Amino acid sequence: MPIPQPAEASSSSKQWEQETTNLPSFYSPKSKPKQPALKPNSDVAPLEQPLPEPSSPPAFSAEGSLVDPPPPSLLSPEFTPPSTPGNATPSLEPRSIPVDSTVPSGGCGSKKPKLLPSLPAVECIVRARIPTVNGTEMFLHLYTNNVDNKEHLAIVFGTNIRSKSLDDPRPGETQMDRMIRGAYSGRLFPGRTTSGMGETSSRDPPQQEKGAIPLVRIHSECYTGETAWSARCDCGEQLDEAARLMSLPTNTSGGIIIYLRQEGRGIGLGEKLKAYNLQDLGSDTVEANLLLRHPADARSYGLATAMLLDLGQEEVRLLTNNPDKIRAVEGPNREVVIKERVPMVPLSWRGRGGFKSQEVEGYLKTKIEKMGHMLDMGAIS
Structure with a gap:
């Protein structure tokens, strides 16, 4: 027998449906209002209520006296950026769209970006394993180049994706030198004495499928959106979503986030x-x-192309809503071929968290209307 709902709950539900019907497509729907619990004397069973959050155990100092708990965070949970990378809602898999930049109808936009006649020279100078707060591991690669004085990064998910310039032996270096700069196989552990390049090890994690095409995101630095919790853009959410997709257990082809230090679309x-x-x-x-x-x-993407080649990737799936970026990332002579475009759909666009603001609505509207970014409704539904 269905449980009758109080009049207040029915009214709130109808109001929620009316308020969310005409929201812009890139807006995450408002949270559905909670239904009030029935009075204890009601003839109907009370609605299920969430369990209270467990309280933290009391803290004691070294002398045994009770320590006051820390003050609450100044940032509300709704405003704090989500953990990165995460395995929340692992059922939301990326949807790939085949593209071909060699034909006008290949789904790569209409612009022809000005490209450098040759790619920059890049070198990976150090690599380190990064265990994340959600248990996923990734490898952070730091690159230098011959066109600017900035240190650009490649965040690599998976164990088969390696840097050629990092692994190349260097004159006079010892095995310890190689391990310190990250040119080793398997995992480091106390007492290890050799880099193990070319060797197999029982400590090696399971390998991903070889020959599979990795998922790649070209991400430009955004201090305000990634660090200062800015609601003027969705850069932080896009970085989170890229990491979430690449850390899914079903992603056996690996993933790469090329993190370019070109703040503010290149203006600083x-x-x-x-x-x-x-x-x-x-x-x-x-x-x-x-x-x-x-x-x-x-922004310029020649460095991204050169870094992908150094990581051994000549064919990739590009995670982007900007079809014009495909030709730019492929390079002057299609040194890297984009086989598929994967729409970037942050979880907030699906109504699964994130944030809403007047500023980000205008930001996304401008990207779609003036910069040709595509909103894939099929990936949202």
């Missing part, structure tokens, strides 16, 4: 903050850059 943090002030004065993100005499998008 200082100019980006000026653009924020122009946005508060009424400009959108494109107009603000142009008013500051910068291109709407000053």
